[in-house]
Amino acid sequence: MTTLNAVLAAAKAENRAALVGYLPAGYPSVDGAIDACRAMIDGGVDIIEVGLPYSDPQMDGPVIQRAVEAALEAGTATPDVLRTVEAVAAAGAPALVMSYWNPIERYGIERLAKELADAGGAGLITPDLIPEEADEWVAASAAHDLDRVFLVAQTSTEERIALTTATCRGFVYAASLMGVTGTRDAVNSAAEDLVRRTRAVLAGSGSELPVCVGLGVSNGAQAAEVARYADGVIVGSAFVRRLLEADDRAAGLEAVRKLAGELAAGVRSGRV
Numbered sequence: 001m002t003t004l005n006a007v008l009a010a011a012k013a014e015n016r017a018a019l020v021g022y023l024p025a026g027y028p029s030v031d032g033a034i035d036a037c038r039a040m041i042d043g044g045v046d047i048i049e050v051g052l053p054y055s056d057p058q059m060d061g062p063v064i065q066r067a068v069e070a071a072l073e074a075g076t077a078t079p080d081v082l083r084t085v086e087a088v089a090a091a092g093a094p095a096l097v098m099s100y101w102n103p104i105e106r107y108g109i110e111r112l113a114k115e116l117a118d119a120g121g122a123g124l125i126t127p128d129l130i131p132e133e134a135d136e137w138v139a140a141s142a143a144h145d146l147d148r149v150f151l152v153a154q155t156s157t158e159e160r161i162a163l164t165t166a167t168c169r170g171f172v173y174a175a176s177l178m179g180v181t182g183t184r185d186a187v188n189s190a191a192e193d194l195v196r197r198t199r200a201v202l203a204g205s206g207s208e209l210p211v212c213v214g215l216g217v218s219n220g221a222q223a224a225e226v227a228r229y230a231d232g233v234i235v236g237s238a239f240v241r242r243l244l245e246a247d248d249r250a251a252g253l254e255a256v257r258k259l260a261g262e263l264a265a266g267v268r269s270g271r272v
Contacts, residue, residue, distance in 0.1 A: 002094075002122060002123075002145065002147060002170070003089075003094040003122055004047065004094040004096070004122040004123065004147050004170045004171070005170070007046050007047055007093070007094055008047075008170075008171060008210045008231060008232065011046060011231070011232070011267075012210075012231065014268075016227060016267050016268045017212075017223075017226070017227035017230055017231055017232050017233050017267045018046040018047060018210075018212070018231065018232040018233070018267070019044060019045050019046050019047070019223070019232070019233055019235070019260070019263055019264050019267050020045070020046065020047040020048075020049060020212060020214070020232050020233065020234040020235070021037075021040045021045040021047070021048055021049065021234075021235055021236070021239055021260065021263075022048075022049035022050075022051060022098060022214075022234065022235065022236030022239065022240075023036055023037055023040070023048070023049075023050065023051065023067075023236075023239055023240060023243075023256075024050075024051035024052075024053050024064065024067050024068050024071055024240070025050050025051060025052065025053065025071065025076055025080055025081040025084040026053055026070075026071030026072075026074060026076025026080055026081075026084075027053075027067040027068070027070055027071045027076075027240070027243065028070070028243060028249065028252065029074065030076060030080045030083065030084065032243075032249055032252075033071075033084055034083075034084050034087040034088075035249075035253055036239075036243060036252065036253060036256050037050070037084065037087065037088050037091070037093075038087070038088075038091050039253045039254075039256050039257040039260070040239065040256050040257070040260045041088070041091050041092065041093045041260075042257055042260070043256070043257040043258065043259070043260025043261040043263075043264060044260050044261055044263070044264025044265075045093065045260045045263075045264070046093065046094075046232075047093060047094045047095075047096065047122075047232070048088045048093050048094070048095050048096070049095075049096050049097075049098040049125060049234070049236070050081055050084050050085050050088065050095055050096070050097050050098065051064070051068065051081075051097075051098045051099070051236075052078065052081045052097055052098065052099035052100075052103055052104075053068045053071040053072045053076050053081075054068065054072075054099065054100045054102070054103050055072060056100070056102075061237060063237045063240050063241050063244065064236060064237055064240050066244060067240045067243065067244060078103065078107050078112070081097060081099075082115055082116065082119045082121070083119075085097060085116065085119045085120065085121040086119040086120055086121075089119065089120030089121065090120070094122040095119075095120070095121050095122055096121070096122050096123055096124065096125050096147070096149065096170075097116060097121060097123075097124050097125070098124075098125040098127070099124060099125070099126065100126075100127065100128050101126055101128055101129045104124070104126075104137075109136045109137055109140050110140050110143075112140075113137075113140035113141060113143065113144045113146060114144055116144070116146060117144035117145065117146055121146065122146065122147050122170065123141060123146040123147030123148055123149065123169070123170055124137070124141070124146065124147075124148060124149065125149040125151075125173060126148075126149070126150065127151050127173075129150070130150075130164075131150060131163050131164055131166070131167040132163075134148070134150075134167060138167065141169070147169045147170030147171075148167060148168055148169045148170065149168060149169075149170050149171055149172070149173050150164045150165075150167055150168050150172070150173065151164070151173045151174075151175050152164050152165070152172060152173070152174055152175070152194065152198055153174075153175045153194070154175070154190045154193075154194055156194075158197065158201055161197060161198055161201045162201050162204075162205070165198065165201060165202055165205070165207065165209060166205065168209060169209075170209075170210075171209060171210040171211065171212045171231065171232060172198055172202075172209055172210070172211045172212070173212055173214060173234070174191065174194050174195055174198055174211050174212065174213045174214070174230070175194075175214060175215050176190070176191035176194070176213050176214065176215045176216050176217075176226075191213050191226065191230075192228075192229045194213075195211050195213060195229050195230055196229070198211050199211060210231035210232060211230060211231050211232075212230060212231055212232030212233070212234055213226050213230040213232070213233060213234060214233075214234030214235075214236070215234075217233055217234070217235045217238070217263075218235070218237070218238040219238070219262065219263075219266070220262040220263055220265055220266035220269075221266065222266070223235070223262075223263045223266030223267050224266040224267065224269045227266065227267040227268075227269075233263070233266075233267050235259075235263055238259060239256050239259060239260075242255035242256045242259055243255070243256065
């Protein structure tokens with residue numbers, strides 16, 4: 001059982017969803033992002049997604065783009081991402097790298113897999129990589145015991161869901177809306193149906209792979225709503241916004257810690 005499996009299983013045993021928090025490496029600085037990740041863990045985040053800054057983020061909304069652009073301008077590179085992963089793992093939380101495929105391919109798939117495993121990382125979330133083109137990553141991740149998280153969407157057919165979930169290891173990422181990341185006033189109601197359809201496909205193959213929902217969650221009430229039906233609640237833009245709007249580093253750390261606490265309470269109140 002990997003660290004990611006263990007954390008998801010522990011949350012399930014507590015009759016709650018796991019809380020997954022995202023921050024890009026390098027914002028507001030490399031050390032600042034590490035401190036922010038630690039603050040999120042202190043506040044109750046179970047799993048950390050460490051974003052690898054990329055110049056052409058197809059899925060990221062304006063909030064995350066601002067932070068990523070600042071990180072790139074400061075020179076944040078893949079070794080800084082791996083240092084962040086190492087710090088998160090040392091703090092006791094599974095660390096998944098969230099990255100578009102181009103920078104991984106340029107860095108070297110086998111090289112990245114080895115160095116990620118050496119840093120204590122749990123695996124990769126690859127939003128723009130489809131299973132049909134993932135053979136090299138599947139082989140490298142298997143060789144280094146890393147998890148592979150692929151996305152399913154509202155438009156995914158049962159056949160597409162089956163292909164995607166069969167390639168996943170760790171959990172399945174269910175995108176709750178069509179479009180870019182960002183906080184919303186309400187979580188798309190179609191998310192629950194997507195989770196239901198994904199679970200039906202998994203059950204048909206004899207799999208109990210967890211399904212985690214991301215895109216749009218920004219507060220405790222929304223986290224509680226999604227936690228009623230998902231195995232994990234993924235929050236990104238809301239954390240990044242707290243750092244962007246903070247007057248100074250200390251205020252930013254306190255803001256993300258406070259939000260983590262609110263969300264952690266939410267995932268614990270969403271089930272009966």
